[in-house]
Amino acid sequence: MSQVSGLSTLSSHRISTSCHILCLHEEIIRQLFAYLPSLCDKVRFACVAPKFRHVFNSWARARKHSLDAEDVERMQLPDIIDFFKVAGPYITILNVNCASFEKESLIVEFIAEFCKNLEEINYTNVTDEFRYRILLSRLARLRRVSIDCMDAEDVLNFDLEGNPDLESFELINGCYTGKHLCGFPKLQRLVLRDCLLWNSGEFGIPLKNLRILMLDDCCFEVMNHSLYQKIAECCEKLEELSFSGCDASFEVIAQLPNLQRCTLKTWMTSNELNLGFLTTLAEKKGNMLEYLKLSGQFEISNEHARCLGQLSSLKEMHWSDNDVLDDDHFKFFNDLPVLRLFGLSWCGRVTDIGLMRLIRKCPQLNRIDLKSCDQITDQFVLNAVYCCGKSTGRELLLNVEGTRIGNTVLTHPEYLSPQNKVKLNFTNVVI
Structure with a gap:
C-alpha cells in the first residue's frame, strides 16, 4: 500500500511540474x-x-541572417508570404544560384518588398540572362555584391546606382565593360578575376576610397598606359594591389603612397621587367609596403634582387613559379630587418645555401613556407637548427611540402635537442 501511495505521489509531482510549451x-x-x-x-x-x-x-x-533563394522557391505561395513577412526585415545576405531558375522568379518581388535591409548578394552560375539582376536596381542598402559567371564572354547588364553605400564588388569569369562601377564614393574593394575587360578607358577607377584592387588573370581587349596612370592618380588610399598578366602594372606601384600589399603575376622576359619601379621603391625603402608576392617566369637580375633587398618595410615576401631565382640572389637581401615570413613555391634552382643566406640576413624571420622546391634537403633543417641555436630566443617554423626533406630528420639528435628552436611541419600549406 505504501508503494502505491509513493507512486501516486511521484506521478502527482510530475504532473505538477509539467509545463505547456506556450x-x-x-x-x-x-x-x-x-x-x-x-x-x-x-x-x-x-x-x-x-x-x-x-x-x-x-x-x-x-x-545577421542569410537566405538561399532556392529554399523559398520550393514553398507554396501562402508559406512564402508568411516567411517574408516574418523574416524579411532581418535578412542581410542573399545567395542566388542562377542555374536553379529557368525564368525570372516571383521571389524577386518578395525580396524587393520585404528585405529592405539586405546588404550582401552572392550570385553564382550567372549567364548573360542574369536571373535576379533586377534586385540590384530595386534595393538601396547593398554593400557587397559578388557575381560568379559561367562564361567569360557573357556581357552583364545591371544597375547598382541606387546603392550609394556599396563597399565591395567582385566579378569572376565574366565580361566587364567598365561602366557599372563609376561614382560609388564608399567602394573600398574591387575584385575582377578571370574576366574579359572591354573599354578600359571607361574603367570605373575614380574611386577615392578604394583600398583593395585585384585584377587577377584578366584579359583586356584594349590596354593602354592611361589605365595604370589613372589608378595611380585616383586611388590614393589603395592599400592592396593584385595584378595578373598585366605587362605595364609595375610602374604604378611606386606611385601609390599607402600600398601595403602587392601581388604581381606575369610571364615577362628580362627586357620587359621594369626595373624603374623597383629602384623607386628601394629609394623609398619600400615606403609602407609590407607584403610582396612575385609570380611568373620573368628574369630576375642581381640589380633586381638588390632593389628587393632594400624594401625595409617588408614583413612578407613570396616567390612562385620562377625557375630563374637562385642562391646568388639572396646575397643582396641586406636590408629586410622586419621580414617575418618568406614563401617559396615551384622554384627549382634555390637550394639550402640560398635559404640559409636568407635566415642569416633577416633577424626577425620566424616562418618559411616551402612548396615543390626539390633542391631543399634535410641539411637545410639541420643548418637552421644550428643557426637559430646561436641566436638567443629566435624561433623558426618550417612548413614544407614537395621538398627533399624527409621524416627521418625529425629523429635526428640535433633536432631533438632541448635547445632546438626550429619546428618542422609537413603540411599542404598554401603559399
Whole structure:
C-alpha cells in the first residue's frame, strides 16, 4: 500500500511540474531558435504562436541572417508570404544560384518588398540572362555584391546606382565593360578575376576610397598606359594591389603612397621587367609596403634582387613559379630587418645555401613556407637548427611540402635537442 501511495505521489509531482510549451520562459524559446537548422524552420516555429513571433523578432534583430533563394522557391505561395513577412526585415545576405531558375522568379518581388535591409548578394552560375539582376536596381542598402559567371564572354547588364553605400564588388569569369562601377564614393574593394575587360578607358577607377584592387588573370581587349596612370592618380588610399598578366602594372606601384600589399603575376622576359619601379621603391625603402608576392617566369637580375633587398618595410615576401631565382640572389637581401615570413613555391634552382643566406640576413624571420622546391634537403633543417641555436630566443617554423626533406630528420639528435628552436611541419600549406 505504501508503494502505491509513493507512486501516486511521484506521478502527482510530475504532473505538477509539467509545463505547456506556450508557458516556456522567453529565454528557453530563444535557445530553441538557435537549435533549428535553417531560417525557414525558425520562421515556421515563430508562426506557431504570437509569443514565439515576439521572441523571434528580438532574437533575429541581434543577428545577421542569410537566405538561399532556392529554399523559398520550393514553398507554396501562402508559406512564402508568411516567411517574408516574418523574416524579411532581418535578412542581410542573399545567395542566388542562377542555374536553379529557368525564368525570372516571383521571389524577386518578395525580396524587393520585404528585405529592405539586405546588404550582401552572392550570385553564382550567372549567364548573360542574369536571373535576379533586377534586385540590384530595386534595393538601396547593398554593400557587397559578388557575381560568379559561367562564361567569360557573357556581357552583364545591371544597375547598382541606387546603392550609394556599396563597399565591395567582385566579378569572376565574366565580361566587364567598365561602366557599372563609376561614382560609388564608399567602394573600398574591387575584385575582377578571370574576366574579359572591354573599354578600359571607361574603367570605373575614380574611386577615392578604394583600398583593395585585384585584377587577377584578366584579359583586356584594349590596354593602354592611361589605365595604370589613372589608378595611380585616383586611388590614393589603395592599400592592396593584385595584378595578373598585366605587362605595364609595375610602374604604378611606386606611385601609390599607402600600398601595403602587392601581388604581381606575369610571364615577362628580362627586357620587359621594369626595373624603374623597383629602384623607386628601394629609394623609398619600400615606403609602407609590407607584403610582396612575385609570380611568373620573368628574369630576375642581381640589380633586381638588390632593389628587393632594400624594401625595409617588408614583413612578407613570396616567390612562385620562377625557375630563374637562385642562391646568388639572396646575397643582396641586406636590408629586410622586419621580414617575418618568406614563401617559396615551384622554384627549382634555390637550394639550402640560398635559404640559409636568407635566415642569416633577416633577424626577425620566424616562418618559411616551402612548396615543390626539390633542391631543399634535410641539411637545410639541420643548418637552421644550428643557426637559430646561436641566436638567443629566435624561433623558426618550417612548413614544407614537395621538398627533399624527409621524416627521418625529425629523429635526428640535433633536432631533438632541448635547445632546438626550429619546428618542422609537413603540411599542404598554401603559399
